[in-house]
Amino acid sequence: MADFNIRSDSVNVEEIMQQIRARIREKRGVDYTEQEIRDLAAVKLEKFLDPSKVRSDLLEQYRQLQRDQANPYLDIDEDLFGSPRPWVGKVRRLLRPLLKLFVNPGPLMRAARLESVCHAQWEEERRQLQQLQLFYELIHNMVVETTRLGIEVKNLKMRVESLSDRLDFDERRARALEGTVQYRPAATPAPAGAEATGPRDEEGGAAAESAVSKSRRRRRRRGRRGQGGTTEQTPAQAAGSGESGAHAGPRIEGEAGPAATPEANRDERPGASPEGEIQPREAGHGPDTGPGSQEPGT
Amino acid sequence: MKLAIVVQRYGPDINGGAELHARYVAEHLARHADVCVLTTCARDYVTWRNELPAGTDRVNGIQISRFPVARPRSPHAFARHSDRVFEQPHSIADELAWLDAEGPATPALVRHLKARQHEYDYFIFFSYRYYHAYHGIRAVASKALLVPTAERDPAIGLGLFPPIFRGARAIMYNSPEERAMIRSVAANQGVPGVVVGIGSEVPDRLSPERFRRKFRLHSRFAIYVGRIDENKGCRELFEFFQRYAARTPGDLTLALVGTSILPVPPHPRIRHLGFVSDQDKFDAMAAADVLIMPSFYESLSMVALEAWALGRPVLANGRCDVLRGQCLRSNAGLYYENYDEFAAALLRLGEDRDLAAALGANGREFFCRHYSWPVIEGKYLDMLQRLQDEDADADRRKAGGGRRNGAREEGRGERLPGWFARRRRTLPPAREVMEALPQGPAVSRESRVASRE
Numbered sequence: 001m002a003d004f005n006i007r008s009d010s011v012n013v014e015e016i017m018q019q020i021r022a023r024i025r026e027k028r029g030v031d032y033t034e035q036e037i038r039d040l041a042a043v044k045l046e047k048f049l050d051p052s053k054v055r056s057d058l059l060e061q062y063r064q065l066q067r068d069q070a071n072p073y074l075d076i077d078e079d080l081f082g083s084p085r086p087w088v089g090k091v092r093r094l095l096r097p098l099l100k101l102f103v104n105p106g107p108l109m110r111a112a113r114l115e116s117v118c119h120a121q122w123e124e125e126r127r128q129l130q131q132l133q134l135f136y137e138l139i140h141n142m143v144v145e146t147t148r149l150g151i152e153v154k155n156l157k158m159r160v161e162s163l164s165d166r167l168d169f170d171e172r173r174a175r176a177l178e179g180t181v182q183y184r185p186a187a188t189p190a191p192a193g194a195e196a197t198g199p200r201d202e203e204g205g206a207a208a209e210s211a212v213s214k215s216r217r218r219r220r221r222r223g224r225r226g227q228g229g230t231t232e233q234t235p236a237q238a239a240g241s242g243e244s245g246a247h248a249g250p251r252i253e254g255e256a257g258p259a260a261t262p263e264a265n266r267d268e269r270p271g272a273s274p275e276g277e278i279q280p281r282e283a284g285h286g287p288d289t290g291p292g293s294q295e296p297g298t
Numbered sequence: 299m300k301l302a303i304v305v306q307r308y309g310p311d312i313n314g315g316a317e318l319h320a321r322y323v324a325e326h327l328a329r330h331a332d333v334c335v336l337t338t339c340a341r342d343y344v345t346w347r348n349e350l351p352a353g354t355d356r357v358n359g360i361q362i363s364r365f366p367v368a369r370p371r372s373p374h375a376f377a378r379h380s381d382r383v384f385e386q387p388h389s390i391a392d393e394l395a396w397l398d399a400e401g402p403a404t405p406a407l408v409r410h411l412k413a414r415q416h417e418y419d420y421f422i423f424f425s426y427r428y429y430h431a432y433h434g435i436r437a438v439a440s441k442a443l444l445v446p447t448a449e450r451d452p453a454i455g456l457g458l459f460p461p462i463f464r465g466a467r468a469i470m471y472n473s474p475e476e477r478a479m480i481r482s483v484a485a486n487q488g489v490p491g492v493v494v495g496i497g498s499e500v501p502d503r504l505s506p507e508r509f510r511r512k513f514r515l516h517s518r519f520a521i522y523v524g525r526i527d528e529n530k531g532c533r534e535l536f537e538f539f540q541r542y543a544a545r546t547p548g549d550l551t552l553a554l555v556g557t558s559i560l561p562v563p564p565h566p567r568i569r570h571l572g573f574v575s576d577q578d579k580f581d582a583m584a585a586a587d588v589l590i591m592p593s594f595y596e597s598l599s600m601v602a603l604e605a606w607a608l609g610r611p612v613l614a615n616g617r618c619d620v621l622r623g624q625c626l627r628s629n630a631g632l633y634y635e636n637y638d639e640f641a642a643a644l645l646r647l648g649e650d651r652d653l654a655a656a657l658g659a660n661g662r663e664f665f666c667r668h669y670s671w672p673v674i675e676g677k678y679l680d681m682l683q684r685l686q687d688e689d690a691d692a693d694r695r696k697a698g699g700g701r702r703n704g705a706r707e708e709g710r711g712e713r714l715p716g717w718f719a720r721r722r723r724t725l726p727p728a729r730e731v732m733e734a735l736p737q738g739p740a741v742s743r744e745s746r747v748a749s750r751e
Contacts, residue, residue, distance in 0.1 A: 011629050011653065011657060012629060013625055013629050013630070013631065013632060013633075013657075014626060016632060016646075016653070017632060017633065017639075017643075020632070020639060020642045020643055020646065021639065023642065024639065
């Protein structure tokens with residue numbers, strides 16, 4: 001709602017409604033209703049077929065087509081002289097030469113055969129037409145689904161872009177915060193003795209281990225630091241990692257030692273302004289891209 | 299000046315829109331003229347049964363003459379006639395049969411008008427679509443003012459009514475949209491007409507807190523006032539609000555005031571308060587954050603005007619031209635045409651208190667400027683004065699042997715066609731005629747500028 005910009009003393013309902021509608025469009029992005037998807041698909045389909053003729057009983061039509069294909073062609077002899085009753089058929093076949101004495105069934109049989117062929121051709125064409133209609137329907141469904149998928153892909157792209165923006169912002173913010181966390185405590189000056197012990201430890205430090213009780217304590221401390229410490233250390237950190245370096249937590253919260261040099265801290269903090277604040281550009285992204293900024297209910 | 303208000307029902311407990319409108323007008327004009335009311339004995343607008351005694355009566359100081367309804371309405375026959383004239387090609391005779399079936403059939407009232415018309419200066423008829431208005435205006439056309447209370451329903455497309463719109467002396471419209479619709483269907487630009495509307499009797503003292511205590515409604519709420527009916531858009535309102543409540547956290551409740559014809563869905567954020575007194579109604583509106591008007595058909599929303607009088611914003615159904623026009627002209631209400639707009643507008647009104655207050659302030663100003671009683675009374679009196687001047691002028695011309703005023707007589711002599719022509723089914727379905735009428739709110743640039751000023 002932050003981008004609505006109406007002063008209460010100059011309300012214009014028409015403008016407000018335009019803003020509301022624009023915002024709805026913006027929020028919906030490429031999100032369409034079912035009807036709109038169908039309309040879009042119909043527009044695409046109109047280029048090559050008439051969507052109004054598309055049937056919805058696709059499966060049933062395929063089954064029917066299979067059943068239709070089982071229809072046999074007409075058998076002239078069988079149909080002319082045959083009979084469902086076997087003995088009648090037998091008598092007819094026996095009397096067939098006699099029948100030929102009285103009439104010439106040849107033209108009749110040719111006509112019947114021709115009719116049979118025509119019928120078969122018509123059946124075949126009908127079946128092809130049905131198949132074509134089924135293909136039309138398949139194409140129609142595919143276009144609808146493709147449209148839907150296209151829209152979904154667009155939606156997902158937008159979402160990925162939004163998430164990646166948010167991730168970038170989070171990373172920048174994390175870096176800025178890390179900088180704050182790392183450098184403010186480092187301002188505490190490390191004692192000279194500590195500077196000397198650091199390298200000695202890394203090289204083996206055999207001489208230092210002569211004092212058993214001190215060495216145990218040091219090892220314990222080192223162990224603790226090793227578990228919780230960061231791998232990347234700036235020179236300032238390395239300088240402050242001596243025995244007297246104390247703890248990182250309190251320093252982070254701004255409890256810097258008395259000899260801390262603020263100038264050094266300020267110079268080395270990445271992403272920090274000279275005044276010790278996080279860069280406004282990064283800080284300003286919070287409310288816009290954070291998950292809480294999304295309006296409920298729309 | 300003696301005026302007669304002619305209306306289908308009249309009484310202190312009759313709260314239909316046109317009837318209440320007629321009562322308010324009668325009571326306010328009574329301060330400037332001798333006003334009486336001619337009406338029927340009916341109380342129920344569905345059956346028109348004679349429930350009140352015929353004869354004279356007095357309501358709030360106004361003299362009432364009631365006439366019996368000759369026959370009650372048969373809903374079955376009326377539905378059959380409606381189907382014929384609204385949906386099929388039909389004849390004038392079919393439309394006359396429809397008008398008789400609709401009622402309230404009061405030939406005694408029409409006879410009274412004809413016989414006693416010389417006793418009155420002018421008759422103000424309410425609701426063009428009823429028997430009393432059609433036959434009454436035909437009987438006393440030269441003295442008839444019409445308050446049509448026309449909505450965008452199929453009755454406006456019937457062939458019977460354009461001669462009535464052309465035949466009345468003057469028309470007092472409720473809204474510019476109504477005027478545009480009637481002019482489009484009847485081409486009656488020559489008939490004097492003015493957009494008047496109606497004021498409201500808002501109590502001087504309001505107590506929103508008392509209402510909240512009485513009805514234990516302590517959260518923020520949007521209110522709907524009126525009959526809870528599908529025709530009023532309540533089904534869509536319930537659907538939209540339930541979706542809104544499911545998706546939007548918060549405590550905004552929908553309070554419903556009025557008699558329920560449609561079942562109210564059981565929902566923790568929908569409260570049905572039933573029929574309440576006027577004081578409670580106004581207290582409720584004063585306590586509400588926003589008034590919702592979901593109706594599809596209105597000639598003028600009195601409830602919206604009342605909300606504006608109380609400085610409350612309105613969220614209206616934008617598919618109703620009149621409501622949308624009212625919102626645009628007043629700059630005092632938002633409107634919606636689908637769920638997304640409903641939710642966004644309601645959220646906006648709930649969250650942006652400055653906007654809601656500004657809309658409410660605009661509404662109050664709009665009400666005071668156009669719908670306060672001095673303004674309404676002034677418009678009626680101006681129109682009556684204009685007609686009186688025209689009559690005086692016509693009488694002078696007549697006395698001087700000149701021609702009568704053409705404007706006065708224009709369209710007044712339209713007779714019904716003959717017996718055979720009346721039965722020829724040449725009229726198109728009324729719904730088709732209605733759908734062909736121009737749509738949209740009648741908001742001119744001038745009116746917008748004026749409303750902003």
